[in-house]
Amino acid sequence: MQSISRKDLNICSKIKMKEAQKILSEFRGKQKLLHYYLAGFVDGEGSFSVEIIKHPTQVFGWMINPCFQVYQHEKNRHILELFQLVFKTGKIYRRSGSHPVLNFSIDSRRNLMEKVLPFFDKYPLIVKKSTYQTFKSILLMMEEKEHFTIEGFKKIVDLAYSMNQQGKERKYTKEFIFSTLPTSNIQESSETIRRNSLKK
Amino acid sequence: MQSISRKDLNICSKIKMKEAQKILSEFRGKQKLLHYYLAGFVDGEGSFSVEIIKHPTQVFGWMINPCFQVYQHEKNRHILELFQLVFKTGKIYRRSGSHPVLNFSIDSRRNLMEKVLPFFDKYPLIVKKSTYQTFKSILLMMEEKEHFTIEGFKKIVDLAYSMNQQGKERKYTKEFIFSTLPTSNIQESSETIRRNSLKK
Numbered sequence: 001m002q003s004i005s006r007k008d009l010n011i012c013s014k015i016k017m018k019e020a021q022k023i024l025s026e027f028r029g030k031q032k033l034l035h036y037y038l039a040g041f042v043d044g045e046g047s048f049s050v051e052i053i054k055h056p057t058q059v060f061g062w063m064i065n066p067c068f069q070v071y072q073h074e075k076n077r078h079i080l081e082l083f084q085l086v087f088k089t090g091k092i093y094r095r096s097g098s099h100p101v102l103n104f105s106i107d108s109r110r111n112l113m114e115k116v117l118p119f120f121d122k123y124p125l126i127v128k129k130s131t132y133q134t135f136k137s138i139l140l141m142m143e144e145k146e147h148f149t150i151e152g153f154k155k156i157v158d159l160a161y162s163m164n165q166q167g168k169e170r171k172y173t174k175e176f177i178f179s180t181l182p183t184s185n186i187q188e189s190s191e192t193i194r195r196n197s198l199k200k
Numbered sequence: 201m202q203s204i205s206r207k208d209l210n211i212c213s214k215i216k217m218k219e220a221q222k223i224l225s226e227f228r229g230k231q232k233l234l235h236y237y238l239a240g241f242v243d244g245e246g247s248f249s250v251e252i253i254k255h256p257t258q259v260f261g262w263m264i265n266p267c268f269q270v271y272q273h274e275k276n277r278h279i280l281e282l283f284q285l286v287f288k289t290g291k292i293y294r295r296s297g298s299h300p301v302l303n304f305s306i307d308s309r310r311n312l313m314e315k316v317l318p319f320f321d322k323y324p325l326i327v328k329k330s331t332y333q334t335f336k337s338i339l340l341m342m343e344e345k346e347h348f349t350i351e352g353f354k355k356i357v358d359l360a361y362s363m364n365q366q367g368k369e370r371k372y373t374k375e376f377i378f379s380t381l382p383t384s385n386i387q388e389s390s391e392t393i394r395r396n397s398l399k400k
Contacts, residue, residue, distance in 0.1 A: 023326060036233045037240035037326070043279070044244020076327045079243075126223060126237070127276045 013077065020081035038086060039123035041079065046070045048128065048135035050160035052170070052177060059148055060181055064156060066139055067107040068116045073100060080104040087115050112139055134163050150181055213277065220281035238286060239323035241279065246270045248328065248335035250360035252370070252377060259348050260381055264356060266339055267307040268316045273300060280304040287315050312339055334363050350381055 027034035047069045055063035072080055080092045083104045090106040106116055117136055125132050138156050146152030161174050227234040247269045255263035272280055280292045283304045290306040306316055317336055325332050338356050346352030361374050 033233070033236045036236035037243075037323075040237035040240025040242075041244050041327075042240075043237075044241050072327070079327050082326070123237075126282070127241075127272070127279050 013081075016077040017081045019078035020085055023078070023082055024085050034086070035119070035123045038083065039120065039125055042070060042120075043125050043127040045072060046128065047164070048131050049164055050135065050138050050156075052157055052160060052172065054172070060150070060153055062153075062177060062180075064138070064142065064147055064153075064160070065107060066109065066112055066135060066142070067105060068112060068135075069106075070104040071095070072102055072104075074102050075100075077102055087111075087119070089115055109139070109142065113143065131163050134159050150184070153181070154178060213281075216277040217281045219278035220285055223278070223282055224285050234286070235319070235323045238283065239320065239325055242270060242320075243325050243327040245272060246328070247364070248331050249364055250335065250338050250356075252357055252360060252372070254372070260350070260353055262353075262357075262377060262380075264338070264342065264347055264353075264360070265307060266309065266312055266335060266342070267305060268312060268335075269306075270304040271295070272302055272304075274302050275300075277302055287311075287319070289315055309339070309342065313343065331363050334359050350384070353381070354378060 024034070049067050049069070051063075051065040051067065053063045053065055055061065070080060070083055074094065077092070080102055084090050084092060087106065089108070089111045090104050092102055092104050095101045095103050106112060117139065120132055120136075138159050141147065141152060141156055147156050157174055157177055161170065224234070249267050249269070251263075251265040251267065253263045253265055255261065270280060270283055274294065277292070280302055284290050284292060287306065289308070289311045290304050292302055292304050295301045295303050306312060317339065320332055320336075338359050341347065341352060341356055347356050357374055357377055361370065
């Protein structure tokens with residue numbers, strides 16, 4: 001297989017970026033229609049997911065990672081560039097694996113709260129409606145810092161594992177995650193204080 | 201695996217049908233927005249294809265089969281029911297294979313001409329734009345009966361094989377199809393007359 005140089009890749013991205021800008025300009029004055037189109041596209045090719053990752057420095061030792069993504073074959077990069085123009089954020093990168101598939105991804109909590117939720121509240125999904133609602137609930141709970149209590153953390157993990165095939169492809173079972181938690185918030189607080197004092 | 205009875209399947213379809221009707225009614229007075237959403241969905245989960253099938257009674261021994269389809273996991277049947285309501289035609293059926301995937305499909309030439317083309321001319325695709333244009337060209341050529349001449353037939357096969365991964369997954373190569381054609385339209389006409397007279 002012929003490998004593509006970084007220079008060629010950059011040229012290719014620029015062409016795709018221009019295509020996206022052209023489409024955006026064709027929808028000038030009728031953004032609402034474009035946004036409905038994009039909602040339909042996300043219902044087919046998008047995903048809302050919440051990863052739970054082992055992370056020693058996070059509260060309870062786990063990091064909660066909500067993420068909005070759209071996938072597409074790299075030859076259709078212009079549609080992902082269009083998402084980036086419309087959402088005014090997000091990154092496009094090649095997925096690992098042998099297939100030439102690109103991801104458009106927004107994973108910053110601030111952008112998810114300020115850009116992704118308002119978009120899909122306004123331009124509703126049909127197929128992924130309930131997955132989106134769960135995703136939104138988790139984000140709102142995190143805004144309220146509920147994941148810093150054992151009950152809130154457990155509720156979020158429960159919700160996250162109810163999404164996308166009931167957590168079938170997860171690395172850790174819910175039971176394993178729960179087994180690593182302290183028995184009370186007080187225990188965790190004193191444990192955190194102890195750890196922090198050791199760091200000093 | 202527990203098998204689902206025909207009765208349960210019918211009940212399930214009726215529930216999904218009602219869901220689709222509810223969505224349609226929510227878009228009452230703003231069908232245009234729904235149609236943009238559906239165009240976006242098709243750009244992700246739809247396909248425009250033209251099969252070339254061996255068929256002894258057809259002109260040149262080959263049948264040209266244009267088809268518009270949308271795929272979806274059977275749990276999301278309501279979106280396919282919604283397509284059926286909007287297009288006022290098409291059938292929904294389970295695809296062969298082990299995955300529980302449903303197809304919504306329109307393959308009648310009349311419905312493709314009268315319902316599918318006007319829809320996607322009005323609500324344009326972004327990702328599948330060029331595939332759709334080729335699909336449309338083939339349908340228009342068939343309307344003009346161009347597939348009854350060798351040149352027209354060859355042009356259609358060429359176009360069909362340029363769509364969806366350049367005909368990679370086709371049963372017959374273009375070269376094989378072309379090798380079965382008579383050398384001139386006149387030869388085919390006399391051959392057809394001979395065959396028909398033998399039938400009498």
